[in-house]
Amino acid sequence: MNQPKFDALTASQREAVFHKEGPLLVIAGPGSGKTRVITCRIAALIGSGVWPRAICAITFTNKAAEEMRQRAISLGVPPGAQISTFHSMCVRILRQYAQASGVNPAFSIYDTADQSKCVKQALKDCDMDSTNFPPGKMLAAISTLKNKLVTPEAFNTSAEDFFSRNLAKVYTRYQALLDQHNALDFDDLLVKTALLLEGRAEVCRELGERFRFLLIDEYQDTNHAQYRIAKALASLHGNICATGDPDQSIYRWRGADIRNILAFERDWPSAKVVKLEENFRSSATILKAADALIRCNRQRKDKRLVPTRPEGKPIDVVVCEDEFDEAFTIARRIKDLASSGERLNSMAVFYRVNAMSRTMEEAFIRQQVPYQVVRGVEFYNRKEIRDLLAYLKVAVNPQDEVALRRIINTPTRGIGDVTVEKVQAYATAHRISLYQALTQASAIETLSGAVKGRLAVFVARLEVLKKDSAGPAAPLVQRAFTESGLEQSLRESGTGGYPGGQDALENCQELISAAGQYDQQTETPSLLEWLQQISLFSDVDAYDGTSSRVALMSLHAAKGLEFDHVFIAGLEEGLLPHEQSCDDEQEIEEERRLFFVGITRARKSLHITHCRYRTIRGQTLRTVASPFLFELGVESTISTAKEDRDPIHDREHRYDRSDPEITAAFTRGEMVRHKAFGLGRVQDFTDMGDNSFVTIRFNTGQTKTLMLKYANLTKV
DNA sequence: AAAACATACATTTTT
DNA sequence: TGTATGTTTT
Numbered sequence: 001m002n003q004p005k006f007d008a009l010t011a012s013q014r015e016a017v018f019h020k021e022g023p024l025l026v027i028a029g030p031g032s033g034k035t036r037v038i039t040c041r042i043a044a045l046i047g048s049g050v051w052p053r054a055i056c057a058i059t060f061t062n063k064a065a066e067e068m069r070q071r072a073i074s075l076g077v078p079p080g081a082q083i084s085t086f087h088s089m090c091v092r093i094l095r096q097y098a099q100a101s102g103v104n105p106a107f108s109i110y111d112t113a114d115q116s117k118c119v120k121q122a123l124k125d126c127d128m129d130s131t132n133f134p135p136g137k138m139l140a141a142i143s144t145l146k147n148k149l150v151t152p153e154a155f156n157t158s159a160e161d162f163f164s165r166n167l168a169k170v171y172t173r174y175q176a177l178l179d180q181h182n183a184l185d186f187d188d189l190l191v192k193t194a195l196l197l198e199g200r201a202e203v204c205r206e207l208g209e210r211f212r213f214l215l216i217d218e219y220q221d222t223n224h225a226q227y228r229i230a231k232a233l234a235s236l237h238g239n240i241c242a243t244g245d246p247d248q249s250i251y252r253w254r255g256a257d258i259r260n261i262l263a264f265e266r267d268w269p270s271a272k273v274v275k276l277e278e279n280f281r282s283s284a285t286i287l288k289a290a291d292a293l294i295r296c297n298r299q300r301k302d303k304r305l306v307p308t309r310p311e312g313k314p315i316d317v318v319v320c321e322d323e324f325d326e327a328f329t330i331a332r333r334i335k336d337l338a339s340s341g342e343r344l345n346s347m348a349v350f351y352r353v354n355a356m357s358r359t360m361e362e363a364f365i366r367q368q369v370p371y372q373v374v375r376g377v378e379f380y381n382r383k384e385i386r387d388l389l390a391y392l393k394v395a396v397n398p399q400d401e402v403a404l405r406r407i408i409n410t411p412t413r414g415i416g417d418v419t420v421e422k423v424q425a426y427a428t429a430h431r432i433s434l435y436q437a438l439t440q441a442s443a444i445e446t447l448s449g450a451v452k453g454r455l456a457v458f459v460a461r462l463e464v465l466k467k468d469s470a471g472p473a474a475p476l477v478q479r480a481f482t483e484s485g486l487e488q489s490l491r492e493s494g495t496g497g498y499p500g501g502q503d504a505l506e507n508c509q510e511l512i513s514a515a516g517q518y519d520q521q522t523e524t525p526s527l528l529e530w531l532q533q534i535s536l537f538s539d540v541d542a543y544d545g546t547s548s549r550v551a552l553m554s555l556h557a558a559k560g561l562e563f564d565h566v567f568i569a570g571l572e573e574g575l576l577p578h579e580q581s582c583d584d585e586q587e588i589e590e591e592r593r594l595f596f597v598g599i600t601r602a603r604k605s606l607h608i609t610h611c612r613y614r615t616i617r618g619q620t621l622r623t624v625a626s627p628f629l630f631e632l633g634v635e636s637t638i639s640t641a642k643e644d645r646d647p648i649h650d651r652e653h654r655y656d657r658s659d660p661e662i663t664a665a666f667t668r669g670e671m672v673r674h675k676a677f678g679l680g681r682v683q684d685f686t687d688m689g690d691n692s693f694v695t696i697r698f699n700t701g702q703t704k705t706l707m708l709k710y711a712n713l714t715k716v
Numbered sequence: 717a718a719a720a721c722a723t724a725c726a727t728t729t730t731t
Numbered sequence: 732t733g734t735a736t737g738t739t740t741t
Binding site for chain 1: 717726727728729730731
């Protein structure tokens, strides 16, 4: 049926696509057409008589899952196969087997911000000092334990040294708090699923019978919990197909265990291994450099990078003066490429740390190069979105105390900290949840009549929402928006606590329409399901490859993407490899893989820059070129960006040239640069047209009032 | 309750 | 250097 579509496959791709029964490991290098192989494999399985519903494909990101679904559709694969991320699969399993796994199906999903609230609370409850035990560190340690499926009880018995014993206390308390709140954090989703599958043989068998074919993408990024889940799910039949590239493992720091993919053949001795070594993406020149680089890693399975494309342009390595010069140089080269007919959305700039995006953005604005910054979080982390979602979460799961505390006085409704503490005291005394205590507020003697009234109004609103919480999500989100008072407070912005009132309003409306979309796409939509689903979303998916803009992103964010022209900035010691990843050889090797990932995104041309000086945290330091540069082993065109510019007044010229608004108004607090005095902050601005003057406190400590027309200031 | 002030902090990021 | 968060002030 789908046979004609498979004709274009290479021999090794065919092997991977048509291997039917038993374990299969596909080691797929960059640009080897891996995604296509997986979707073709799904099609081939179904073509050979496998029922679509028996297929379970697991990805790491929602974006990857969506892409795979789209590809499957365009291949003509009938619907029914489950294609989802590890986490959403776990949510589904946990809800289906709620009883067996000991969770309440209305659970909230806690993200890092919620987690951090709980850890802080746990530290407080344990009388531990957050200076000696920083919440972030504790959370990371807890996450590591969870990844290894170590329960608080187990850790309690094994913890011996001072730190471990304290960690055990916090971990135990933290987990108790989550239980109390009927909440699972991201790690719990995996842990509970793994424990369910390993602890309940009948559940494991049922799921094994249902999902006869398991496909796991990016297997090199699995952590231990995910590994155990995969192993359990495939234990019945051994039909597990793992695909990945050990050379693209860049998430060790968040628990990814490269040993999972390296030891696949040991776990599944009958495994067939297929290597996809041909690269259909990059020019031979780029591949040669990438190959030379990655060969410097010692802990590695040997793998070839076989080019199928012609030589292409030489790799371009540029030494810049400082980060401004670097950004300027990149912007100018992009302009050159654009004027030679290349599309802006075929180009991308990668950097090691997101902080580097700002300098880039400034240069791009000045040079008028359209760009988009691709960043992780944003939308769902906005205050107004979190507030609105918290309101809904409480309606669905009143035990969710983090959400409840968030909204109890947001927008302000005269329920201050003192009141909450009184209610909390009552709750503790009567061993009930905070929410339950709120419903009994009239019985709390320490509260005044007025406060009781306000609490009653608040609870009544939530109760109504809770009662009507069945059916489509969008109307409920709309209602919560209005009834919570959030909408009104946003409309009256300026006075309220929301500085960007208009934006915030639009964001909330966007959330409502997102809920509407979910309602339309889902057979039996429910608020609970929607909330659980969007907890697992981030908006990296918001990257728009079709708009005509250059993409700016971190090297990590670049994984899975490809561009004709790639720029990688900051190839300096301490930045790439990052100074905090230089402790051991393993970390250095991961940094090398990160660079490798960046390089192999490029199809036609690769441009690498590094600076002689870079300002980090306000200090300008002389830099050293990254050792990785020399490992590329290519005859690179080393050019100095500065050569065609005035060497002394570079920076000033750059700004003068591109900033015609030199007499524009300045506002208090703005950063400006003065030729002689350097950086400073505007204290005051008196607009007198041509004779305007401006008061600036310079970083040298002096404050000066200058005539604008003579000052020659530039905005920073 | 809001604004002003002070202080810690600072990779990578998905779920 | 900036920011994000927490604390004090009004």
